[in-house]
Each structure stands twice: as structure tokens, then as C-alpha cells.
Amino acid sequence: MRHHNYSSPDGFILLGFSDHPELEMVLSGIVTVFYLITLIGNTAVILVSLLYPQxxxxxxxxxxxxxxxxxxxxxxxxPQMLVNLWGQDKAISYVGCAIQLYGYMWFGSVECLLLAVMSYDRFTAVCKPLHYLVIMNPQICLQMVSAAWGISLANSVVLCTMTLKLPRCGNHILDHFLCELPALVKIACIDTTAIEMTVFALGIIIILIPLSFILISYALIAKAVIRMKSAVGRKKAINTCGSHLTVVSIFYGTIIYMYMQPGNSASKDQGKFLTLFYTIITPSLNPIIYTLRNKDMKGAMKKLVKGDKGSLEIGGH
Structure with a gap:
């Protein structure tokens, strides 16, 4: 294998699971299945919620x-991961790696913030039902979502640019199946304490602050639910929040475990499997969790499958 000086834009070799070739075939099958579920499930959610005015x-x-x-x-x-799992060619170009790193960080950060925004929506629905539509007006909703995308983009630009600028002294072999920040920091040939501290500090802003916000929202929701007189109202509140809480627990559980611990404490394979879990399994679970637990969504999905765009009975929000 040729060694390059670190300014070389020649790219990286992603080892992936190449030390377990028998595992690669099994994994590529699993990844493909979950990717298809993600594509179909999430596209269906978007279509259904756009098609039915209710x-x-x-x-x-x-x-x-x-x-x-x-x-x-x-x-x-x-797609890149499947190429890596299927063939002998484990190379990824420098540009491909950079795009993947920025995208991965950007979208991952947006999810943290978006889940916090959704918890505020649930809090308003349960705790301030009479003012719900006034507080959560379309303009505010759009501003909150735009802020989540904007803040995350800034976070991604700062962290990824710092990471890509690290000198690597010819190390271009990443022990991972995607260009992930911890894996890229690991092959730098200088002391990376500064960037690790930055990752940790921004991690607190992007991960722990939204999480604290979610927990506070749910503490207030729980208080409101306990005070409710009617069992029906209580059940409805628990149902509305249950799906969101499930998604939050799965997503944050894995992310905190991965990003909130010092560089080398996790075994490398464990890190890879965790990444696999939250890049493949979580996105495929979201539509399932929301659809199965939600009467309106289930009704709309059935109508979509039957090709009926007629009126939809909505059981309140």
C-alpha cells in the first residue's frame, strides 16, 4: 500500500469489517433490508401527512x-457503506470522505435538535391545549425547524473542517466503514486534545442541552397527565408522547454512548456496531414507531394503501 504525505487528496481506505469477511455479506444483506424499510417507511410518512389535510x-x-x-x-x-461491504475495493476519495463526514455530522445534529423541538410541541399540546394552535403557528414551526438545520450546519462546518485539517502524516487507513469524526481524529499524527475538547463542548450544546430540554418537557407533561381527571385524556396524552419518547430513547442512548466518552475507551468493533445501529436501525424504526402508535397515521396509511383519498376520521390530537 502506497503511503502519501498528508496533504495528498488521494483519499482513504475504509477497513470496515474486512477482518470478518463472512460478516460482511451478512451485514450487507441486513443493511439493504433496513435501508429499504427506511426509504419506504419515511416516504410513506411524508406522502400521507401531505396528502391528508387533516x-x-x-x-x-x-x-x-x-x-x-x-x-x-x-x-x-x-450506498457508500454497501459498496464497502460488497467488494474488495475499500477506497473512498478525499472529496467523497469529506462530503460524507459533513453530511453525517449535519444530519445527525439536526436530529438531536429536531427531537427537542418535537418535545416542545408535545408539551404545548398536552399542557396548553387551548392555546396550542396559537403558540405552534406555522411561522413558529418553520422558524424552529430552520433554526435546527442552521445551528447543525454551523456545528458540522466547524467540527468537520477542524478534523479534515488535522495532519495525518500518511495515515489514510480508517478503521471504520464510513468517514466518521472519531475515526478521522484517531489517525491524526498530532496531539488531538484540542479537537477532542471542541467535540465534547459542541457535543454538550448539540446533544445534552436538547436532551435536558426534552427531559424537562416530559417532566412537565407527566405532571399534567397525573393531574388529568379523565382516563381518556390521560391515555391520549400518553399515546401522543409515547412514540416520541421511544424514538428519543433509542437515538440519544446510542449517540451519548458514542460521542460522550473519551476517544479510545470503546472497543473498535463496538463503535462500528453502534454506528451501524443508529445510522440504519433508528431511521427505519421511526416511521414504524410513529405509525403503529398513532391512530390517525394508521388510518391514513390504510387509506393510502387502498388508494382512497377521501375524508379521514381524525380522533383528535
């Missing part, structure tokens, strides 16, 4: 954004 509410506006985000997130990673 689903033109803030909650579904955010859900549409989440589905669109999951489509972007997986598509920025999976």
Missing part, C-alpha cells in the same frame, strides 16, 4: 421533517 398539524409537520431528515441521513451513508 394531518396538516404542527405535530405532523415535525414528523415530516424527521422523515425527510432520516432519508437524507441514511442516503448520505448507506
Amino acid at each position: 394531518l396538516h398539524t404542527p405535530m405532523y409537520f415535525f414528523l415530516r421533517n424527521l422523515s425527510f431528515l432520516d432519508l437524507c441521513f441514511t442516503t448520505s451513508i448507506i
Whole structure:
């Protein structure tokens, strides 16, 4: 293998799971199946919530954004990952690697912030039902979503640019199946404490602040639900929030485990499997979780499958 000086734009070799060739074939099958589920599920959520005017509410506006985000997130990673798993060629060009790194960081950060925005939406729906449509007016919803995309883009530009500028002294072999930030930081040939601290600090802003916000929202929701007199109202509130909470737990659980620990403490294969989990399995679960737990969504999906665009009975929000 030729060694290049670090200014070479020749690209990187992604080892992926090449030390387990038998695993690669199995994984490529699993990845393909989950990718198809993600594509079909999230496209269906977007279509259904656009086609039925009764689903033109803030909650579904955010859900549409989440589905669109999951489509972007997986598509920025999976095709390259499949190429890596299928063939002998493990190379990725420098530009390809940079695009993947920026995209991965950007979309991943948006998801953190978007889940926080959705928890605020649920808090308003449960705790301030009479003012819900006034507070969550279309303009505010659009501003919140735009802010999530904008802040995340800034975060991605700062972190990824710092990472790509690190000298690598000819190291261009990444022990991963995608250009992920920790893997790129690991092959730098200088002390990376400064960038690790920056990642940690921005991680707190992008991961822990939204998470604290989500937890506070849910604490207030729980308080409101406990105070509710009617069992029906209580059940409805729990249902509306249950799907979101499930998605939050899965997504944040894996991300915190990966990004909030010091560089070398996780074993390399464990890191790869965790990445696999939250880049493939989480985006495919989101539409399933939301559809199965949501009466309106289930009804609309059935109508879409039957080709019926007629009126839709909505059981309230």
C-alpha cells in the first residue's frame, strides 16, 4: 500500500469489517433490508401527512421533517457503506470522505435538535391545549425547524473542517466503514486534545442541552397527565408522547454512548456496531414507531394503501 504525505487528496481506505469477511455479506444483506424499510417507511410518512389535510398539524409537520431528515441521513451513508461491504475495493476519495463526514455530522445534529423541538410541541399540546394552535403557528414551526438545520450546519462546518485539517502524516487507513469524526481524529499524527475538547463542548450544546430540554418537557407533561381527571385524556396524552419518547430513547442512548466518552475507551468493533445501529436501525424504526402508535397515521396509511383519498376520521390530537 502506497503511503502519501498528508496533504495528498488521494483519499482513504475504509477497513470496515474486512477482518470478518463472512460478516460482511451478512451485514450487507441486513443493511439493504433496513435501508429499504427506511426509504419506504419515511416516504410513506411524508406522502400521507401531505396528502391528508387533516394531518396538516404542527405535530405532523415535525414528523415530516424527521422523515425527510432520516432519508437524507441514511442516503448520505448507506450506498457508500454497501459498496464497502460488497467488494474488495475499500477506497473512498478525499472529496467523497469529506462530503460524507459533513453530511453525517449535519444530519445527525439536526436530529438531536429536531427531537427537542418535537418535545416542545408535545408539551404545548398536552399542557396548553387551548392555546396550542396559537403558540405552534406555522411561522413558529418553520422558524424552529430552520433554526435546527442552521445551528447543525454551523456545528458540522466547524467540527468537520477542524478534523479534515488535522495532519495525518500518511495515515489514510480508517478503521471504520464510513468517514466518521472519531475515526478521522484517531489517525491524526498530532496531539488531538484540542479537537477532542471542541467535540465534547459542541457535543454538550448539540446533544445534552436538547436532551435536558426534552427531559424537562416530559417532566412537565407527566405532571399534567397525573393531574388529568379523565382516563381518556390521560391515555391520549400518553399515546401522543409515547412514540416520541421511544424514538428519543433509542437515538440519544446510542449517540451519548458514542460521542460522550473519551476517544479510545470503546472497543473498535463496538463503535462500528453502534454506528451501524443508529445510522440504519433508528431511521427505519421511526416511521414504524410513529405509525403503529398513532391512530390517525394508521388510518391514513390504510387509506393510502387502498388508494382512497377521501375524508379521514381524525380522533383528535
